[in-house]
Amino acid sequence: MSAPTSPADLYRHSLRLLLDKNIPAWVDLWAEDGLMEFPFAPDGWPRRLEGREAIASYMRPYPDHIDLHDFPTLRIHQTTDPETIVVEMRGVGRLTETDRPFDMTYIAVVTVQDGRFTSYRDYWNPLAALDPGTDFTGSSR
Template identity: 80%
Template structure:
């Protein structure tokens, strides 16, 4: 993506890559020193990933655990800082482990620099996946 890509456009593109299960291309949207945080991560799960390599390792097996079908509700809010957006969204699909439905709401605070994700705080609820009987929600634990 060009360096002048807006944060909202970069984010929408990243969702398309997740739906296409193109994790390497999704990781390529990150800055080398990007930071991915999970403020609600349960004990034993990563709460902070630093650097593109850590993010790639974390996401490598994501499609083996969650088969995303759609992001039907995506609201992107601009902030007073042009490089930062707040995203409300819902992801739906199925859990590969047991075939049960996956339906998760998220709030993310995302900062983009030079056309790449610099920081991404993902406020997802790990209890929603745990209650479905799955042992995975994007974590490599």
Template identity: 70%
Template sequence: MATPAQSPAELYRHGLQLLLDKDIPGWVGLWDDDGVFEFPFAPDGWPKRLEGKAAVLDYMRDYPDHIDLHEFPELKIHQTVDPRTIVVEMRGVGRWVESGEPFDMTYIAVVSATDGRITHYRDYWNPLGIPKGDR
């Protein structure tokens, strides 16, 4: 559970562990009730913006049924001039559950947190990394 003393970087690292543990309710629990999740590169038919914790939960609920994350071998967290905001470069590695094929995705995210809760998350992932059948 997040605490107000957690920095955005600590909160983010904790969230990555929850994703590895496939604890989606725990991960969504790190969000502010009014948090916003954006996907600027989302393909047609996919959401570009989610508003509120309930929308984030609805979107992420089945994530472990699609992607089995194993590790985040490359993680760089950059502090910005705003102490509430970080820029994250990372790579997620695992497998696609349905096909068993390797999952290997590079991400850049801009994440803001206030009082130990994620308030805004802009996820710049590459939709071309999704198998054609899942797009």
């Protein structure tokens, strides 16, 4: 089976990999010089990850902190640029350390070239991250 190449198909595939906790395969979906940005990241959290290795380092501990169960809401919007989509989604699960519920809504602007993510701007809610009981990225604050 060949890898999905349309932005929407690649994105859906990436969510399945996150649910399967297959971070190495998720990282393999990225271009070598991919860029991941978090424009609303609070102080002390990364705002920009440049390159597949930086993205891999950031994502590697993700399953140790969040046990994702589902993405019950997923809307993928096409743009006038066929390589770029806008995604609205909600991820739910549990925080592994505290067993508290995890429920986060995201909006992302994602660009794909040659079947790989090249740009991912993740507009997640920093207020949820600032809740002292919520530490779900594995990042040092």
